[in-house]
Amino acid sequence: MKITQKLQQAQEDSSAPATFSFEFFTPKTSQGVQNLYDRMDRMYDLNPLFIDITWNAGGRLGTLTTEMVNVTTTVLGLETCMHLTCTSMKLETINQALDSAFDCGCQNILALRGDAPLDGSEFTGVFHYAKDLIRHIKSRYGDHFCIGVAGYPEGHPEERDVDKNIQYLKQKQDAGGDFIVTQMLYDVDLFIDWCKKCRVAGITIPIIPGIMPISTYDGFIRRAKWCEIHLPDHFLKRLEPIKDDDSMVREEGAKLVAEMCEMLLESGYIKHLHFYTMNLEKSCVMVLRHLGLVSKQQLVGMDTKPWRRSLNPNRSLESVRPIFWQNRKFSYIERTSNWDEFPNGRWGDSRSPAFGSIELSGHQLIRHTREKALSLWGFPTGIKAITDLTVKYLSGDINCLPWSDSKISHEIDPIKSDLLDLNRRGVLTVNCQPSINCCPSSNKVHGWGPGNGYVYQKQYLEFLIPTAKLDSLVQEINAINNEAEYHVLTYYAIDEDGDFDSNAKSASTINAVTWGCFPGKGVAQPTIVEKISFIAWKDEFFSILRKWTSLFKNDDDLKRDQATTFVDSLINEFTLVNIVDNDYVNQPNTRIFNVLKKLFPLKE
Structure with a gap:
């Protein structure tokens, strides 16, 4: 099922709890892949609305991503969204990835431009922007795929002007984007202000905030600096005194992130939370427990058998x-x-x-x-x-x-x-x-x-x-x-x-x-x-x-x-x-x- 359809179903009941989803990245080793499948299998029981899997642009040119999407859809019965980048990608490779997703029953694509070449050279490949990739998907598959796009509430590394980024986001919506997944955030005020600007600019598709749980203090600081996002003072005040105790940081971090999520949900702009798991489990579960979201009934539309239903x-x-x-x-x-x-x-x-x-x-x-x-x-x-x-x-x-x-x-x-x-x-x-x-x-x-x-x-x-x-x-x-x-x-x-x-x-x-x-x-x-x-x-x-x-x-x-x-x-x-x-x-x-x-x- 398309993510937008699942979101609509879940939100038809105004008294229903918020929904959530998980992002996983492709591991570097075969054993890492098997271990991740086991983790996904366990996290299935948390009833995520969907999962997504990042595009493995190096080495195997993304074939691991398509293989994993096939397994999560066909074997594990998880509604899956496949990341797909277009930077330096041949048209044949893009089409092979889309065909693979289509064949296994995946109906959701997160269409991304991808990172700039590390050596500072020019982009290569048939498409230079995410909006071009979106148009290609629409021209080739019509409305089969529900297409997600990336949003940057605090600016993009190559464009810090938030208003210009909103214009680019509107272009992605107009090209056929169906929902937005944002970069990670910790500052709710900045995020809500950005949501208001998006709506004023004519962006009407669902906005899904990217939530990064806190596992260690050093990791928390490092990722925030890498993404160039603002850290509210109260996060630092509560985490710095315990920064050398990973267990305490994880527990306090779960409370902080849960408080942030509650504010997002109360804003009226947000009904769904997307967790960047970093292929970890416990920190996400701790946040969901604080929010009271991990013991709910199975999702609407999941007819069950004594086995895990395949979505293929x-x-x-x-x-x-x-x-x-x-x-x-x-x-x-x-x-x-x-x-x-x-x-x-x-x-x-x-x-x-x-x-x-x-x-x-x-x-x-x-x-x-x-x-x-x-x-x-x-x-x-x-x-x-x-x-x-x-x-x-x-x-x-x-x-x-x-x-x-x-x-x-x-x-x-x-x-x-x-x-x-x-x-x-x-x-x-x-x-x-x-x-x-x-x-x-x-x-x-x-x-x-x-x-x-x-x-x-x-x-x-x-x-x-x-x-x-x-x-x-x-x-x-x-x-x-x-x-x-x-x-x-x-x-x-x-x-x-x-x-x-x-x-x-x-x-x-x-x-x-x-x-x-x-x-x-x-x-x-x-x-x-x-x-x-x-x-x-x-x-x-x-x-x-x-x-x-x-x-x-x-x-x-x-x-x-x-x-x-x-x-x-x-x-x-x-x-x-x-x-x-x-x-x-x-x-x-x-x-x-x-x-x-x-x-x-x-x-x-």
Whole structure:
């Protein structure tokens, strides 16, 4: 959705709280990119109206920006605005960036001239001013993009005359600019006076102030000098006495910036705040907490599923997902990008090319660099080492595992103690969900979908056990099913070679493990278990393990060899199993665990 449309929706209710957004810049390293995605993922829960990503003009000529915009839009479901500069840019590069944004569903561009060449030479490239870039975007794409422009309330480094800058801003509006994002500010009086002048000059588009949180005193002073903005005396009086204590500066700075934001919002000119995060999180969150803006309901127009909704138009009709990729959203989106069903909003046709070789998908099996992966997961040399690692993950001590991108959520709380117990018994758990019977769709942990509905889940558990134990597990499952006189427990089991076993009625059986009932909308069944996707997931899971062994390069050859030998044994001697308990009403969340605890007694 366009930013101006979102602003209008959010402001239709005069009693609604202010909205806010975040700016991020492109990191210099691949691990920095992955870490930033994790941070964006967390900050999604703060419900920003949108984010924007700066243009990486050097090195890769902005391709990192377009790649990140694609990920934030398609995978993370964040409304994204892409910065685009035109200084020294070839027309082909500009068009490629715009085409990429268009294709992934991004509808917002912040059109910028860009910084002058550092060597003092003349500007090159096809466009010399932001207004020229705006006209080009309009001529090529019509009204598809909502175009933001930069505003300078305290003057531009190349033009200190504020009135002249307002004239230039009016020209950008007249060329097609739809909203203004300003340079950072701390002086509210100067800013409000500038807003008044803009309105008198005929500038009518929304004005969004740039807010720079204060993390350290030196950083605060340095950025203010670099941007040549005025620092009010009360900022200096409150920060100078504590300038050597970063913690106190951050806390007092959050109060000062929040007070400034309150004055901006009370002025009547401002309804939205744009935070320059500097790719940091805590300072922004502290300001938002002071303003009381971080615990509000989800934004208007966000229809929800049990997963993060993609904003890519090619996936807008997606209504069903296999549960196996529940914790692998990056992998799942990339792996399924060419599945035939999405244009029709369907899933499940085994004729799809999605079920080809894992090598064809091209995604990263492990998202971290070797150094980061080793610091997180070390060198597991036995089943206890790897289940201890899973215990740390389930306990929140680490945020990811090789097969799980995301931090553990509170959704597992009803079964957390049993999961911990199973891993201590030597059962490596991979994925799970508890049974839920008639939970309000508004529930903050388990709820999803439209309001006034009810959601349901079957208990599901995926795990890795020694292949030698599989027959005993199947016997226990059969005994329970015979007593119940129906398949209360259904399972799939497969090893790395593809040897498959199941008690599902047929290969085409699709078992909905999550569903919801909503007034006037019938029943939605968004999360499923079925054979074809389980086989596809098996390929990926064992490929992840193989990729993991490739990272075991260390001066300590013995440690490397032991870890490689052990992970190879997981690949060659273990079987991947999932079990669904189809009785989500009676004896919920205990039956699957009881079966496995019987087979894997605790060792003294």
